[in-house]
Amino acid sequence: xxxxxPRCELDLNDDAPACPGCAxxxxxxxxxxxxxxxxAGDVVDVPGVLAPAERAALExxxxxxxxxxxxxxxxxxVPTSAPRKPSEHVFWLFNRWAVGGGAGEGVLVLCAxxxxxxxCEVGCAxxxxxxxxxxxxxxxxxxxxxxxxxxxxxxxxxxxxxxxALIEAARGRAEGDA
Numbered sequence: 001x002x003x004x005x006p007r008c009e010l011d012l013n014d015d016a017p018a019c020p021g022c023a024x025x026x027x028x029x030x031x032x033x034x035x036x037x038x039x040a041g042d043v044v045d046v047p048g049v050l051a052p053a054e055r056a057a058l059e060x061x062x063x064x065x066x067x068x069x070x071x072x073x074x075x076x077x078v079p080t081s082a083p084r085k086p087s088e089h090v091f092w093l094f095n096r097w098a099v100g101g102g103a104g105e106g107v108l109v110l111c112a113x114x115x116x117x118x119x120c121e122v123g124c125a126x127x128x129x130x131x132x133x134x135x136x137x138x139x140x141x142x143x144x145x146x147x148x149x150x151x152x153x154x155x156x157x158x159x160x161x162x163x164x165a166l167i168e169a170a171r172g173r174a175e176g177d178a
Contacts, residue, residue: 005019005021005022005024007019007021007022007024008021008022008024010022012024012026012091015124017095026091026092026095029084029088029092030092030096032083032084033083033084033089033092036092036093036096036097037076037078039074039097041059042058042059042062042063042066042072042073042074042075043055043058043059043062043074043075044074044075044076044077045077046076046077046078046079047077047078047079047113049077049113049152050077050152050153050156051153053153054152054153054154054156054157055153057153057157058075058153058156058157058160061157061160061161061164062074062075062160062164064164065164065167065168068168068171069167069168069171070105071100071105071106071107071126071167071171072099072100072101072105072106072107073106073107073108073109073160073163073164073167074097074099074106074107074108074109075108075109075111075156075160076090076093076108076109076110076111077111077113077152077156078110078111078112078113079112079113079114080112080113080114080115081110081112081114081115081117082114082115086110086112086115086117086118086119087119089110089112089119090108090109090110090119090120090121091121093108093110093121094106094108094121094123099121099123100123100125100126103123103125104123104124104125104126105123105125105126106123106126107120107121107122107123107126107130107135107163107167108120108121109139109156109159109160109163111152111156116147118139118143118144118147118159120132120135120136120139120163122135126167129166129167129170130163130166130167134166135163138159138162138163138166139159142155142158142159142161142162143155143156143158143159146158
């Protein structure tokens with residue numbers, strides 16, 4: 001998963017952060033967006049909208065995923081992705097936070113409140129497990145209905161739990177093949 005170069009519309013991705021057409025680089029997003037929010041753990045709630053119990057449940061679920069698989073799922077809640085689109089913002093954060101480490105064994109879910117959007121960026125090591133289609137379906141079917149009802153914490157937990165279960169199931173199948 002990646003973004004389109006804002007200058008010439010060619011694709012940029014985790015493996016090719018510089019545009020081959022015009023040399024735009026993900027660092028150019030830094031100039032526009034500033035420093036990314038500090039990442040302290042797997043739940044980054046910039047506007048502080050999650051209740052303590054919701055945050056604790058999310059952190060516990062994401063910690064279980066990491067303990068079971070060694071893979072990382074991070075949730076970022078931001079007030080807005082402006083001046084960029086949420087799909088560009090999630091790409092930028094994923095790369096700036098190095099979600100999943102150098103091996104790309106991570107997933108970042110972004111909740112942009114003003115845009116009312118959920119976006120998912122998947123590291124290259126998990127692209128066959130968490131496809132664009134699968135992540136979109138999970139977020140639409142599990143998270144969105146709860147978010148529409150105003151249940152932010154429950155919606156984010158439902159979406160992250162389903163993504164984590166998908167990663168765990170793939171890890172279990174891989175171990176069974178070994």
